[in-house]
Amino acid sequence: xxxxxxxxxxxxxxxxxxxxxxxxxxxxxxxxxxxxxxxxxxxxxxxxxxxxxxxxxxxxxxxxxxxxxxxxxxxxxxxxxxxxxxxxxxxxxxxxxxxxxxxxxxxxxxxxxxxxxxxxxxxxxxxxxxxxxxxxxxxxxxxxxxxxxxxxxxxxxxxxxxxxxxxxxxxxxxxxxxxxxxxxxxxxxxxxxxxxxxxxxxxxxxxxxxxxxxxxxxxxxxxxxxxxxxxxxxxxxxxxxxxxxxxxxxxxxxxxxxxxxxxxxxxxxxxxxxxxxxxxxxxxxxxxxxxxxxxxxxxxxxxxxxxxxxxxxxxxxxxxxxxxxxxxxxxxxxxxxxxxxxxxxxxxxxxxxxxxxxxxxxxxxxxxxxxxxxxxxxxxxxxxxxxxxxxxxxxxxxxxxxxxxxxxxxxxxxxxxxxxxxxxxxxxxxxxxxxxxxxxxxxxxxxxxxxxxxxxxxxxxxxxxxxxxxxxxxxxxxxxxxxxxxxxxxxxxxxxxxxxxxxxxxxxxxxxxxxxxxxxxxxxxxxxxxxxxxxxxxxxxxxxxxxxxxxxxxxxxxxxxxxxxxxxxxxxxxxxxxxxxxxxxxxxxxxxxxxxxxxxxxxxxxxxxxxxxxxxxxxxxxxxxxxxxxxxxxxxxxxxxxxxxxxxxxxxxxxxxxxxxxxxxxxxxxxxxxxxxxxxxxxxxxxxxxxxxxxxxxxxxxxxxxxxxxxxxxxxxxxxxxxxxxxxxxxxxxxxxxxxxxxxxxxxxxxxxxxxxxxxxxxxxxxxxxxxxxxxxxxxxxxxxxxxxxxxxxxxxxxxxxxxxxxxxxxxxxxxxxxxxxxxxxxxxxxxxxxxxxxxxxxxxxxxxxxxxxxxxxxxxxxxxxxxxxxxxxxxxxxxxxxxxxxxxxxxxxxxxxxxxxxxxxx
Numbered sequence: 001x002x003x004x005x006x007x008x009x010x011x012x013x014x015x016x017x018x019x020x021x022x023x024x025x026x027x028x029x030x031x032x033x034x035x036x037x038x039x040x041x042x043x044x045x046x047x048x049x050x051x052x053x054x055x056x057x058x059x060x061x062x063x064x065x066x067x068x069x070x071x072x073x074x075x076x077x078x079x080x081x082x083x084x085x086x087x088x089x090x091x092x093x094x095x096x097x098x099x100x101x102x103x104x105x106x107x108x109x110x111x112x113x114x115x116x117x118x119x120x121x122x123x124x125x126x127x128x129x130x131x132x133x134x135x136x137x138x139x140x141x142x143x144x145x146x147x148x149x150x151x152x153x154x155x156x157x158x159x160x161x162x163x164x165x166x167x168x169x170x171x172x173x174x175x176x177x178x179x180x181x182x183x184x185x186x187x188x189x190x191x192x193x194x195x196x197x198x199x200x201x202x203x204x205x206x207x208x209x210x211x212x213x214x215x216x217x218x219x220x221x222x223x224x225x226x227x228x229x230x231x232x233x234x235x236x237x238x239x240x241x242x243x244x245x246x247x248x249x250x251x252x253x254x255x256x257x258x259x260x261x262x263x264x265x266x267x268x269x270x271x272x273x274x275x276x277x278x279x280x281x282x283x284x285x286x287x288x289x290x291x292x293x294x295x296x297x298x299x300x301x302x303x304x305x306x307x308x309x310x311x312x313x314x315x316x317x318x319x320x321x322x323x324x325x326x327x328x329x330x331x332x333x334x335x336x337x338x339x340x341x342x343x344x345x346x347x348x349x350x351x352x353x354x355x356x357x358x359x360x361x362x363x364x365x366x367x368x369x370x371x372x373x374x375x376x377x378x379x380x381x382x383x384x385x386x387x388x389x390x391x392x393x394x395x396x397x398x399x400x401x402x403x404x405x406x407x408x409x410x411x412x413x414x415x416x417x418x419x420x421x422x423x424x425x426x427x428x429x430x431x432x433x434x435x436x437x438x439x440x441x442x443x444x445x446x447x448x449x450x451x452x453x454x455x456x457x458x459x460x461x462x463x464x465x466x467x468x469x470x471x472x473x474x475x476x477x478x479x480x481x482x483x484x485x486x487x488x489x490x491x492x493x494x495x496x497x498x499x500x501x502x503x504x505x506x507x508x509x510x511x512x513x514x515x516x517x518x519x520x521x522x523x524x525x526x527x528x529x530x531x532x533x534x535x536x537x538x539x540x541x542x543x544x545x546x547x548x549x550x551x552x553x554x555x556x557x558x559x560x561x562x563x564x565x566x567x568x569x570x571x572x573x574x575x576x577x578x579x580x581x582x583x584x585x586x587x588x589x590x591x592x593x594x595x596x597x598x599x600x601x602x603x604x605x606x607x608x609x610x611x612x613x614x615x616x617x618x619x620x621x622x623x624x625x626x627x628x629x630x631x632x633x634x635x636x637x638x639x640x641x642x643x644x645x646x647x648x649x650x651x652x653x654x655x656x657x658x659x660x661x662x663x664x665x666x667x668x669x670x671x672x673x674x675x676x677x678x679x680x681x682x683x684x685x686x687x688x689x690x691x692x693x694x695x696x697x698x699x700x701x702x703x704x705x706x707x708x709x710x711x712x713x714x715x716x717x718x719x720x721x722x723x724x725x726x727x728x729x730x731x732x733x734x735x736x737x738x739x740x741x742x743x744x745x746x747x748x749x750x751x752x753x754x755x756x757x758x759x760x761x762x763x764x765x766x767x768x769x770x771x772x773x774x775x776x777x778x779x780x781x782x783x784x785x786x787x788x789x790x791x792x793x794x795x796x797x798x799x800x801x802x803x804x805x806x807x808x809x810x811x812x813x814x815x816x817x818x819x820x821x822x823x824x825x826x827x828x829x830x831x832x833x834x835x836x837x838x839x840x841x842x843x844x845x846x847x848x849x850x851x852x853x854x855x856x857x858x859x860x861x862x863x864x865x866x867x868x869x870x871x872x873x874x875x876x877x878x879x880x881x882x883x884x885x886x887x888x889x890x891x892x893x894x895x896x897x898x899x900x901x902x903x904x905x906x907x
Contacts, residue, residue, distance in 0.1 A: 142154075149376075604881075737756060843866075881895065
């Protein structure tokens, strides 16, 4: 059956029907263009695909997370609205003050499952795989699904093949306005990580992550039910990205144990991961979730200068003091909070400095007010109206100033401040009203030093990764997650909050009075929850960048190794294989235009981080089947599996994609999915993340384009070393993407973002989900008609290389907005992006690899020239080496350190 663009249960007859339909669509659109129809707004799509017409397009934030748990994609929102009915006009404004401190409910209880009692209650967990007969149920019990908008009661059912949450009929049939999909069903083997989570300070919930880059929080009756549910789910632990064993015992571990056993702190200390990644790790193991607004990930305020025309990130004076909580940045305000602490000693509750919290559902929704679905969630919270214009998040400077002088405002930030510029733009054109000064509230007012929201996010992210923050971030971690979070150290550091925000001091489930129980529950849900304490000793500091630099290379742009050309044939593809999990012997795989595959020894030095042993393959293997001569020299004609064992080639007369063993050159498999010549192929890299199931490590998504104007999405299994179909056996496309009217010239795929980008000459770019849905149709510049290379960056930016004239580079957002472009002086043939999505490296006829800033495309570093034109570029998985393949067949290897590149001026 054909649903959207997704192929379900492919048979030859169904495939024939799909391709005939796709060709008919292409033919119809081609005829309309010939007849003079210039508009591409009427793209023909299947079923529920959105027709992109003129006028305002509404967007919403997709809940797809990348491997660093960032949500970049803005997708079309067919149900979008500017909510004209929600504007709060002057006569409707209430005189009530901004929501302030907690109205105390004082009841101290004991007995709930906390992180300490968890450690005593996880022994003897069955680590064996559960077996069920005829897919009988392994688990079926009452549960709650936690959504950002509400909590739904229902039933959680786990079988060998599926995990299903079914809401009770009264929950979805009573006219409730629900922004999310409440029918949860996923394939159990697709589960990639399972965490035990808190609900109302009790460990009675789980968060399940899947290969679909989504997660769900489900609340069960008690911790015993949690153990039963985890025993029924696949044995995956919390994923492989933290260096923890994939065991059920790991899924049941307390946040503190996960933190102490993981390898992430050492990686952060030695600067193997960024500050952002480490903060997301802390939030994840501490139970902070995008699904629960009451326990949303928390990030620190970084800067304090929001008024200068320019900002110097090397000046410590522009940063907030990370040693102090946000409520104690000013000494006078700190004194007032300390006085309040003393006064609160006379009350029934334990004394506290702050009656409000640094993270609450209201604060999160206020920050994300301009982005759906959070706009609708905010309106639900506010009885269908936007807040008073003076209370809406409208200015970064004002938000910072409020945190310095308002006694009821001690909020910290959320992760989106470091990657999502759309949260600062009123692109959906909401009428947010006029404040008391007569100023219309629209886009968030940025500091003078930021050109626009994108520039602000770039500077803000750069500030987060600055040396000042790197040297002081451990102090803030101590305040939020560490030993200064509670007890005497919290009192000493002016960091005590109202007792209901801490686990272990109150548990609504132990309260018998229903009125008090409901009040306590609502108080915990609405007024903030302090994360569980991850460590009771000072957090270690990060290693100095100077120490790292002293142990690294001195010359950043020189060639350190070369593979001479055995045969003068252009290098069309390079892949560096150094990850031990994927390959026992580190290698550099090359494919040349004469269809020779070589596996060259590529062994980094143990003594020096930027030296290596490189030895050429003495007997490269030939792909004996001929391919179309117009494609043999193109890098888009070849791809190599993440483990380096299989090469994929297109351009064969029978319209197939074929695979060959890289160590022998032997033919392995043919994949038939197109009705005409396959013109291009791309493949995803291996990526260990929280969304990678243990059984799927090394699997990949392959994308092919064809002269029949279609794009096919395939799945490659590392275990079987074959492309598999829906049935897991016979090779067939997982989805077929349509929309082009001419042959597809190049494709790109990013598995971490779940996106496919495809291009035809003179036609708009098409951005699809890997599952088939069209996300964007992006018109190309009128003076550039020939896209030759495509790239989807880790930040979901779309990079296009045009070959017209001397060439042009262009960068688009996932919404199709042109963010940067640059005409080239000499033809570029190859490009690659670093894993952080900050730099683009290009090479071509000027012989020199050029490192560019992705935000501007301006060169920031030129490396030593090669002996001939550069035809392909590759980075080692650890980003320590850049490999350049040349048209004459030789290979150069350069040391690479992206931490230093910003310090190097263009030579």
